Amino acid sequence: MRKVSVTVETAARTAPAAVIVGIDGPSGTGKSSTSKAVAAKLGLRYLDTGAQYRAITWWMLSNGIDVNDPAAVADAAAKPAVVSGTDPAAPTISVDGADAAGPIRTAEVTAAVSAVSAVPEVRARLTALQRAIAAEAPHGIVVEGRDIGTTVLPDADLKIFLTASEAARAARRSGELGSRSAADIAATQAALAKRDAADSGRKTSPLAKAADAVEVDTTELTLEQVIECVVTLIEDKQGA
Numbered sequence: 001m002r003k004v005s006v007t008v009e010t011a012a013r014t015a016p017a018a019v020i021v022g023i024d025g026p027s028g029t030g031k032s033s034t035s036k037a038v039a040a041k042l043g044l045r046y047l048d049t050g051a052q053y054r055a056i057t058w059w060m061l062s063n064g065i066d067v068n069d070p071a072a073v074a075d076a077a078a079k080p081a082v083v084s085g086t087d088p089a090a091p092t093i094s095v096d097g098a099d100a101a102g103p104i105r106t107a108e109v110t111a112a113v114s115a116v117s118a119v120p121e122v123r124a125r126l127t128a129l130q131r132a133i134a135a136e137a138p139h140g141i142v143v144e145g146r147d148i149g150t151t152v153l154p155d156a157d158l159k160i161f162l163t164a165s166e167a168a169r170a171a172r173r174s175g176e177l178g179s180r181s182a183a184d185i186a187a188t189q190a191a192l193a194k195r196d197a198a199d200s201g202r203k204t205s206p207l208a209k210a211a212d213a214v215e216v217d218t219t220e221l222t223l224e225q226v227i228e229c230v231v232t233l234i235e236d237k238q239g240a
C-alpha cells in the first residue's frame with residue numbers, strides 16, 4: 001500500500017495572532033461607525049469604551065449621585081456592574097443587569113459624562129475592565145475611545161487617531177438628530193466643543209493622540225473611505 005504523508009499544522013501555528021487596534025479621537029469623528037464596521041469585516045471583537053463611561057454616568061444620575069461632586073462620584077465608582085457585549089454586529093451594554101443602550105444616549109447623560117469620566121476612580125475601574133476584555137478577545141479587538149492608545153492599551157498593534165473639522169462633526173451629529181438648520185448645527189457644534197475641551201483638559205488620561213498613532217483626517221472622506229483606510233492599515237500590520 002502506498003504511504004501518504006500528511007503534514008498537520010496546528011491551529012496555533014496557522015492562525016494569525018490576535019490583533020489589538022485602538023481608535024481614539026474627539027466626538028463625532030466617526031470612531032464608533034468605523035470601529036464597528038472594521039471589526040465586522042475582519043472578524044474582530046468591538047468595544048465602545050464611551051458607552052461604558054456613559055453607563056456609569058447613567059447609573060450615577062439614576063441613583064441620585066451629584067455628578068459634579070468628584071468625591072461622591074469616586075465613592076460610588078465601584079458600585080455599578082457594567083457589562084459590554086463585543087459583537088460588532090450587535091454591541092450591548094448593561095448596568096446591574098439592565099439594558100442601558102437607550103438611556104445612555106440621552107442629552108442628560110451626554111451633558112454629564114465628561115464630569116464623571118474625569119474622576120480618577122472611575123477611569124481606573126473602567127481601564128481595568130477594558131484591558132480584561134481586550135485580553136480575552138480570541139482573534140483580536142477594535143477598542144474605541146479617548147485614551148486607548150495613550151493609557152488603556154499602550155502596546156496596541158495599531159493606534160489610530162481620527163480627526164475632522166468641528167463644522168463637519170457638528171453637521172454629522174445634527175444630521176443624525178434629523179435637523180440641519182444653521183442654529184441647530186451651531187448649538188451642536190458648541191456642545192461638541194465644550195465636551196472635547198473637558199475631555200482634553202482633564203488631568204487623568206485626557207483625550208490625546210498617542211505619539212505612535214496614525215492620524216486620519218476624515219473631514220473630506222466618506223465613512224466607506226475611512227473604513228477602507230483603517231482596514232488597509234490593519235492588514236498591512238498583519239502582513240508585516
Ligand SMILES: Nc1ncnc2c1ncn2[C@@H]1O[C@H](COP(=O)(O)OP(=O)(O)OP(=O)(O)O)[C@@H](O)[C@H]1O
Nearest residue numbers: 026027028029030031032033172176218221222223
Ligand atoms: N466620514 C464620514 N462622513 C460622513 N459621516 C460620517 C463619517 N464618519 C461618521 N459619520 C457619521 O457621523 C456621525 C458620528 O459618527 P460616530 O458616532 O461614529 O462618531 P464618534 O467619533 O464615535 O462620536 P462620539 O465620540 O461622540 O461617540 C454618525 O452619524 C456617522 O454615521
Ligand SMILES: Nc1ccn([C@@H]2O[C@H](COP(=O)(O)O)[C@@H](O)[C@H]2O)c(=O)n1
Nearest residue numbers: 049050051053113114117145146147199
Ligand atoms: N476612552 C474614553 C471614552 C469615553 N470617554 C468619556 O465618555 C464620553 C462619551 O463618549 P462617546 O464616545 O460615547 O461620545 C466622552 O465625552 C468622554 O468624557 C472617556 O473619557 N474615555
